[in-house]
Amino acid sequence: MLKIGVLALQGAVREHVAAIEASGAEAVAVKRVAELADLDGLVMPGGESTAMRRLIDKYDFLEPLKEFAQNKPVFGTCAGLILMAKRIQGQDSAHLELIDMTVERNAFGRQVDSFEAELMIHGVGEDYTGVFIRAPFIVEVGPEVEILSKHNDRIVAAKQGHFLCAAFHPELTDDYRLHQYFVKMVQSAKEVVA
Numbered sequence: 001m002l003k004i005g006v007l008a009l010q011g012a013v014r015e016h017v018a019a020i021e022a023s024g025a026e027a028v029a030v031k032r033v034a035e036l037a038d039l040d041g042l043v044m045p046g047g048e049s050t051a052m053r054r055l056i057d058k059y060d061f062l063e064p065l066k067e068f069a070q071n072k073p074v075f076g077t078c079a080g081l082i083l084m085a086k087r088i089q090g091q092d093s094a095h096l097e098l099i100d101m102t103v104e105r106n107a108f109g110r111q112v113d114s115f116e117a118e119l120m121i122h123g124v125g126e127d128y129t130g131v132f133i134r135a136p137f138i139v140e141v142g143p144e145v146e147i148l149s150k151h152n153d154r155i156v157a158a159k160q161g162h163f164l165c166a167a168f169h170p171e172l173t174d175d176y177r178l179h180q181y182f183v184k185m186v187q188s189a190k191e192v193v194a
């Protein structure tokens, strides 16, 4: 069975564990670097990207995560998407710099703190309910990035090679289609290696 970790330094971990298990893979909450070793893929959850980065530094996760991402699939949601971006609007530096895209944090504004929207996600399905909470959006993407979904012309889900990201929280509904999509990515990556 595929084994997928959920980075468990901060944020919505339990819900991702449940969604991965409902999608047919084994899920583990990852609190220590050593636990990355036998994983086939990793989810970086929503939460608060600056708080998560502080903990990534505190527990020396930055380089091990970058190394893991070289050949294993990673799926970042909300704050996790911010961690994956090469560029963050208004900031000089970014975090893991995995996906060739620029993101803007808290981009839907203070007045609309949280909202739900019906999304069409390429390769995943239609009528997908996206739950957005102080969500970022993707401002622009490089040529290798495939845009999977837009909401009011703003990019809210994308894929680059074995990296997947969503500005919303797919773990907060019982629609597991996006997690199933990621499990398939993890399966194909494993078949390539085997």
Ligand code: GLN
Pocket: 045, 046, 047, 048, 049, 050, 077, 078, 079, 080, 082, 105, 106, 133, 134, 135, 136
């Ligand atoms: N606004 C948060 C950040 O910048 C992300 C919010 C979320 O993950 N729900 O990290």
